[in-house]
Amino acid sequence: MAAVSGMAASIRGATESETFDLGGHTVTNINTTITSAFQEPLPLSDMIRITFVVGAGKLARQKYDDGAQKAVTSALRSLGFEEDRGASCVNECGGTFKSQHDTGKNLKTVVVFPKIAGGGSGGDGSEDMAGHMAGMSLGDDANDGGNDINSILPKGSPENMIAMSSQNVFERMLQSKCYAWHQKKGCVAAIESLKKMLEELDTKLLSGTPLEDAEQDVYDSVSMSALEEKEAFVKKEMHSQVESGKLTKWERETLIHQVTDKLETLQTEMKLAEDENKPKRLEKLKVANQKAEERKKMLEDIVPKTPHPLSRNPEISKLRVELRPLQQLEDGAKGRLLSVKETQMLARKEEILEEIERLENVSRGWFEDDDAFAARVQVSRATFDAKDKQKGGKKKPTGATGSAAGSGFRTVSASSWVTPGARKPAARSTTKKKKPAGGNVFGAMMMDSDSD
Numbered sequence: 001m002a003a004v005s006g007m008a009a010s011i012r013g014a015t016e017s018e019t020f021d022l023g024g025h026t027v028t029n030i031n032t033t034i035t036s037a038f039q040e041p042l043p044l045s046d047m048i049r050i051t052f053v054v055g056a057g058k059l060a061r062q063k064y065d066d067g068a069q070k071a072v073t074s075a076l077r078s079l080g081f082e083e084d085r086g087a088s089c090v091n092e093c094g095g096t097f098k099s100q101h102d103t104g105k106n107l108k109t110v111v112v113f114p115k116i117a118g119g120g121s122g123g124d125g126s127e128d129m130a131g132h133m134a135g136m137s138l139g140d141d142a143n144d145g146g147n148d149i150n151s152i153l154p155k156g157s158p159e160n161m162i163a164m165s166s167q168n169v170f171e172r173m174l175q176s177k178c179y180a181w182h183q184k185k186g187c188v189a190a191i192e193s194l195k196k197m198l199e200e201l202d203t204k205l206l207s208g209t210p211l212e213d214a215e216q217d218v219y220d221s222v223s224m225s226a227l228e229e230k231e232a233f234v235k236k237e238m239h240s241q242v243e244s245g246k247l248t249k250w251e252r253e254t255l256i257h258q259v260t261d262k263l264e265t266l267q268t269e270m271k272l273a274e275d276e277n278k279p280k281r282l283e284k285l286k287v288a289n290q291k292a293e294e295r296k297k298m299l300e301d302i303v304p305k306t307p308h309p310l311s312r313n314p315e316i317s318k319l320r321v322e323l324r325p326l327q328q329l330e331d332g333a334k335g336r337l338l339s340v341k342e343t344q345m346l347a348r349k350e351e352i353l354e355e356i357e358r359l360e361n362v363s364r365g366w367f368e369d370d371d372a373f374a375a376r377v378q379v380s381r382a383t384f385d386a387k388d389k390q391k392g393g394k395k396k397p398t399g400a401t402g403s404a405a406g407s408g409f410r411t412v413s414a415s416s417w418v419t420p421g422a423r424k425p426a427a428r429s430t431t432k433k434k435k436p437a438g439g440n441v442f443g444a445m446m447m448d449s450d451s452d
Helices: 006-012 027-038 068-078 129-135 158-164 167-177 181-206 213-221 224-243 249-275 279-300 313-332 340-362 370-394 414-418 430-434 437-451
Strands: 018-021 050-056 096-102 107-113
Touching (some): 027 068, 068 107, 158 181, 158 213, 167 224, 181 213, 181 224, 181 249, 313 370
Antiparallel strands (some): 050 107, 096 107
């Protein structure tokens, strides 16, 4: 990419959300700036918001070119960006923009969510979307006009993001935040709830009752057809997930239990149809019963998959590696006073534990129940312990035994770390062997203490 300068360089160098005022810029200049800034992904791993001020009220209107807003949006579209009113500061929304009117400051803006180099999806998602959910809501923070939108759809909630996102963004979010079958089922339930809410608003309007501001904003922003399209997509994904056998043990057992209950109901209805001499109904029930039995067999043949890994596993693993020697230090320091340096080192341990817990929590997906999430966390910890133990075993020198064998922080015993002179008794004269064994131990301890 050719070198950029001026505002374009500032945009490409941004590492956090920033606002740029286009007052005094011509249409040609704006087009050049936007093209230079966004023609290639920004070198970031986390999404940021770039806001351009393109117009103002009467007092400052003369500062801005009448075609400033159109120049920004046209340049973005030529680069492959899509307009999405529901876009927010999450990686899944990279390559989108939306126009807003900040009624509080009386400014017109175009908010851009740039394409970023680290926007690929992995683990639970491309990044910690839960950490950025608050950036998305009906009306958004710069355009809510003071409406109490949160009372209808809480800001940053999954329901809010489902309702406001475009179909493309929704499909990307579903893959990163509802990877498990039971989460997709929860997503369907949320969409059904949104549809019911719209129907209630329709009923309220038909009765002649005016909507509250927050209700009107929802009614104007969310369409029934869009929700139905999203619901159909989720159900299709659920069916595909079952057919491909991508189920956890708990999900598999849940589905088997459901089909078993259905079979029992069908058996009862078949007997009733036979007693009432209804051959046509009986035939239909037999067909349904056959399909249910086939489905049950298909589910029983599925080999359960391990729970989906935590999205922040790489970062969590690095912290656990850093935690290992600190834990060994704490275990080996019992019964003695710690030095100032050791106390400082152990203070870092609490920070690491808190950060690990935070990263585990932000790896939680939408509509994920406590038991399923706890199982994923447990798998993450067990996997790390197994890999760590395997690494220690591979590096273990031939003939080494006991806790001093192996390598790395895990294999260094607390006693050898605290008392570096512990090997000295082996080098002493053999004449000392005439003394009682207890004396040797006490002497070695005294020598080690003095050497410290």
